[in-house]
Amino acid sequence: MEMDNRKRTVGLAATAGAVGILALLGVAGLFVVYTGAFNVAATEEHTSFTRWAFDTTFHNSVESRAADIAVPESLSPDMVKAGAGSYKSMCQHCHAGPGVERSAWASGMRPRPPHLAEEAAEWEPEEIFWLVKHGVKMSGMPAFGPTNDDRALWSIAAFVKELPAMTPEEYAALGGTGSGSGHSN
Ligand code: HEC
Structure with a gap:
């Protein structure tokens, strides 16, 4: 008791x-x-704790939401080519590309948009699709779903997935000039 x-x-x-x-x-x-x-100033870096909390939340959120998305079987070289032009007009000024820097103003963002030629290797195609479609709140990554159909978004995802293996010459040849000498590997 x-x-x-x-x-x-x-x-x-x-x-x-x-x-x-x-x-x-x-x-x-x-x-x-x-x-x-x-201090909300973007001229100041996040503390390592804020950065860790944001990154971890961000990665786990995307991973769990993209888990059920089926990748279309037709992620073809043609889609990669089609995605190149969109990437250059919609993404490059923030995320750069092989041999091309991001716009100067994008370096003033916090978080700073990463070079996708390096970071894309870490994401699965369905995660890139999800990221581009829905964007990322409180980061400056826009949602492109409201203005593009899924097919266009898959083309962009297919192109982004190829970026880490692309040389500056291959990158320059794709999309922009419409020369048709597009390379994909
Ligand atoms: C206005 C600038 C801006 C534009 C335009 C933009 N993004 Fe982003 N993007 C960001 C920012 C900021 C992040 C978050 C970075 C972070 O938190 O590390 C991000 C994150 C990403 C990520 C996750 C990368 C990582 O490892 O953190 C991918 C993939 C991505 N964007 C793809 C795209 C694609 C594809 C396009 C074009 C359709 C695009 N973005 C357009 C700013 C932008």
């Missing part, structure tokens, strides 16, 4: 402690929101 009482007292104290901590965190959060303590 006495044992039970002691257990209950310990349980109550622990609950009160947890509620107290949560209340303090809530007050601290409201303090930051209302006083402007958080």
